[in-house]
Amino acid sequence: MKKLLIVVLVLLAPVFLMAQDADVVYYEGRPEIRRDGSRGVELDFGDAVRPGESVVTGRRDFVELDQAGGNLIRISPDTVFTLREVERDGQRETVMSNTVGSVRYRFDALAGRQQRVASGTVVAGVRGTEFTVFAGSDGSSLFGVDTGMITVESAGVEVDLAAGEAVEIAAGEAPGDIVRWLGPALDFSDWEEERIDAFLDDPVVGLERIQRRMRDFMDDQDTAYAVWQESNRELNEIRDEMSRIREAEGEEAYARFRQEVERPATTRAVTNILNYRYFTLSAFSLRRHVLARMYVNMKAQYLNNAEASVFQNYLALHSEVLDEFEERVAPLLVVLDI
Amino acid sequence: MKMKQLVWVLTIIMAAIVITMAGCDMSGSEDSISRSERVDLFASQLANEDFDRLNGNVHPSDRDGGQNAGTVWATELGCTVNGTWTCVDVSVNKSGSPSSIVFSEEGTDYTISFTYRQQGDDYYFKTVSIGGTQFAPPTP
DSSP states (O other): OHHHHHHHOOOOEEEEEESOOEEEEEEESOOEEEETTOOOEEOOTTOEEOTTEEEEOOTTOEEEEEETTTEEEEEOSSOEEEEEEEEETTEEEEEEEEEEEEEEEEOOTTTOOOEEEEETTEEEEEOOSEEEEEEOSSSOEEEEEEESEEEEEETTEEEEEETTEEEEEOTTSOOOOEEEOOOOOSSSTTOOHHHHHHHTTSHHHHHHHHHHHHHHHHHHHHHHHHHHHHHHHHHHHHHHHHHHHHHHHOHHHHHHHIIIIIHHHHHHHHHHHHHHHHHHHHHHHHIIIIIHHHHHHHHHHTTTOTTOHHHHHHHHHHHHHHHHHHHHTGGGOOGGGO | OOHHHHHHHHHHHHHHHHHHHHTSOTTSOTTOOOHHHHHHHHHHHHHTTOGGGGGGGBOTTTOOGGGGSHHHHHHHTTOEEESEEEOSSEEEEOTTTTTEEEEEETTEEEEEEEEEEEETTEEEEEEEEETTEEEESOOO
């Protein structure tokens, strides 16, 4: 069903956000960046994608962009992703659009902004944390929700999509029937074997790239974890104060303080836990579904040639990556993760 | 094979099938989890402060891995978190079961309500709301 929808859909789906550049934090293959209609040049880590610029991915390419404020944009193979700047209601906004292919968005839940998504004659309002937009050129769109919930409006009809659900919107039409969303989960289990084989063309270089990716997750995890610790410390102080208010000032003052101060602080702390967990679980998935499969393939490939220097170099680096994982990620995993 | 032997073989096979079938629960419900049992399990985990297992009660297709961490639930339910969590005075009232229960921590009540989704014979939570606001799976 999913494949059918992807094939059928042709769409132009701009996502309106506050004006911001997007930085390349990860890529695979040889994606290109096109500036002001010029010929494409290969992009690199750290490149900034600015309004007026496009990222073009080929069949084996993948790009991940990061925006200040915690927004992540993942550009799938065979996609054209463009940033443009428009004026809406007197304010300059950055428009993210994928004229073909698919893009997965993860917005920082803390930002709490209402996003606007448009496609040809279709205008939709979206609020959510993580969703994917499939796009083609006939103006129709498919919105699929990975986590959280999004609200999609079109032609005056609004539908709520929960995690695991998707809806198709034809140009100028109300949203269609809600269908089960079989889109990508927060994991690497759907990595194709040939993609791993491609890494193994030069296994040490391939593993170094995985290591960089893993370290990105770990660094983001550590940053988000520190943010949570701070919000948790604040929350604990607030709860101490709440207990004091209850004893000194009674139930009414306690209830008011709880509603106005403690609950918002709790929501912030919970959100910050989910933020660091996102990176922890991403690193875990990379280790489980990519590193492990690479290792098995390498062992099989060098079964009768275990002393080969390339294999020994690979093993040394593999061990280094695992050690770092055990030190930085494993302590934050819980029983249900495993 | 003679006719008499064939009859014996068929008889033995039939007997084996009957014995095997008799050992099966044809309703398939022996190990299933009803809505009440799901709430009982959730409530007992709460009462034991086993927060790290709570998210396992959410339907796999609705479950957000981020909420596997018990710290998420403990924080929301008023327990102090310092490395792990500390709940001072926990009690669980299941009088609203299976649609809701009340979790109390240090004199503060949290009404937890559920909607359900079925998988095979098992019921899981589709949503878990705390204090009227959906908590699992998380919303923006």
